[in-house]
Amino acid sequence: MEATRHIAALLLISLSAATLPAETMKLKTRTQVLTASSKGRHMPMEREVQWDTKKTAIIICDMWDKHWCPNSEARVGEMAGPMNTLIEQARKRGVFIIHAPSSVVDFYKDTPQRKRAQSASFAKTPIALSTAQRWGTAWCWPDPQREPTLPIDDSDMGCDCKEKYEPGAVWKRQIKTLRIDPADAITDNAQETWNLLHARGIDNVILMGVHLNMCVLGRPFGIRQMVKLGKNVVLVRDFTDCMYNPRMRPYVSHFAGNRLMVEYVEKYWCPTITSTTLTGKPEFRFKSDK
Numbered sequence: 001m002e003a004t005r006h007i008a009a010l011l012l013i014s015l016s017a018a019t020l021p022a023e024t025m026k027l028k029t030r031t032q033v034l035t036a037s038s039k040g041r042h043m044p045m046e047r048e049v050q051w052d053t054k055k056t057a058i059i060i061c062d063m064w065d066k067h068w069c070p071n072s073e074a075r076v077g078e079m080a081g082p083m084n085t086l087i088e089q090a091r092k093r094g095v096f097i098i099h100a101p102s103s104v105v106d107f108y109k110d111t112p113q114r115k116r117a118q119s120a121s122f123a124k125t126p127i128a129l130s131t132a133q134r135w136g137t138a139w140c141w142p143d144p145q146r147e148p149t150l151p152i153d154d155s156d157m158g159c160d161c162k163e164k165y166e167p168g169a170v171w172k173r174q175i176k177t178l179r180i181d182p183a184d185a186i187t188d189n190a191q192e193t194w195n196l197l198h199a200r201g202i203d204n205v206i207l208m209g210v211h212l213n214m215c216v217l218g219r220p221f222g223i224r225q226m227v228k229l230g231k232n233v234v235l236v237r238d239f240t241d242c243m244y245n246p247r248m249r250p251y252v253s254h255f256a257g258n259r260l261m262v263e264y265v266e267k268y269w270c271p272t273i274t275s276t277t278l279t280g281k282p283e284f285r286f287k288s289d290k
Contacts, residue, residue, distance in 0.1 A: 023093055024050045025278065029234055029271035032263055042267050051204045051232070053094035057197060058087060059226075060099050061209030061216045063178055064171030069159035071254075075241050075286055076210060080177035082284045083208060083239050086275050087178065096200055097184040098193065100209075100221050101174040108173075108186045116196075117187035123198035126230055129190055129220075140217075140224040147268040151260040152250065154213050158243025160254045190220035194229065204232045206273075208239040212261045216240055223269050237262045237272040238283040255289040 027049050032042035063080060067073035091097055099113070108114040130138060142150075152158075157167050180186070185196050197205070205226045207216055216235070217223050226233045244257035252260070266272055274283040 023053050025053055025056070025093065026050055027234065027273050028277045029273055030237075030266060031271045032266040042263070044266070049232075053090075055200075055202050056090075056094075056204040056206065057096040057098055057200075057202045058090055058206045058208065059193070059221055060087070060097070060101075060174075060178065061207060061219060061222060062100070062102050062211070063175050063209050064101055064104065065173050065175045066170045068165055068168045068170050069157075069161060069243070070165070071161045072159065072210070072241065072243065076175060077177070078286060079239060079241065079284060080175050082275065084178050085281075086208075086236075086239070086279050089279055090206075091181055091183070095206075096196070096202060097181065098196060098221070099174055099178070099180055099184060099186045100188050100193070100219070101171070101186075102188040102215065102219060103169065104171055104173050105186055105188050108180075111180075111186065112182060113180055113184050113186045117185045117192040120185075120192060120195035120199050122191070123195050125191075125194050127228060138220060140220060140222060140228075142218075143224065147264075150213055151264050152213060152242065152244045152257045153248040154243050154245075156245055156248055158211070158213070158245050158248075160245045188219070188221065190225055193221040197231070202231075204234075206234055206236060208236040210241045211243045212240045212258070212265065213242045213244065217265070217269070223265065227269055233270040235262070235265055235270060235272045236275055236278075238274045238285065241286075255286065 028046060029049055030044055030046050033045045034040070034042055063076055067076065087097055105114060159165055187193055187196070207223055209216055215222060223233055223235065242258045242261050244254055246253055246257070262272055275281070276283045
């Protein structure tokens, strides 16, 4: 009886989502391009694209409740409220929301949102995935055929605190500030993500979360993977952060390092947008970013 009620609830949620009105949202995207007049330098280029909200998903990367680097944890907390506002608005417009808090999805193992990802029908990916990528959380490493070395040195793990902290998996769940709606899904692996997107005919993926130079690029649901799988991908550049310590190359402020990483993504992987293009509100900026 309990199983029957659970299935009925899932069907009701799916039917409710299916009846949301489709609409077109306009995104002002930015890339970095080489032109005949740029003398070998990348120049920013903006263009407007129109995406069907019913064919669009937001993937929220690793917005954990805690982090071993206190400054990083504080910035996630600062960003989470405005990010949730954007997610709520997008959801109302028919955008499908996938919460991807890597390594802690078992916290949600008994929820309909987690079971939705697990029960989505298997769909073959256009390129082969390793077993670890398909069912685990294997990393998508930099592609030397496509991208050069990162513009920031994160070999010290990138904590910008004055005091030294030892890296460790201190996170237990996604930060509570981000509301998980009954119609959302929860997963952190490539195959489940692909199954969810395929089942809904989703071609467009909006990435947001942390950390851009590590997880947002490299997770099996991240930018590298989604681009290689043929999705139209954009990064919300004011709703991300990096693990970068200004005491490391190129010896700029943390936020200047963020901007270098955003430009890197725009050059070699995908366009970016600001939250403004979705919310109509001023773009988010960390209070310490002067």
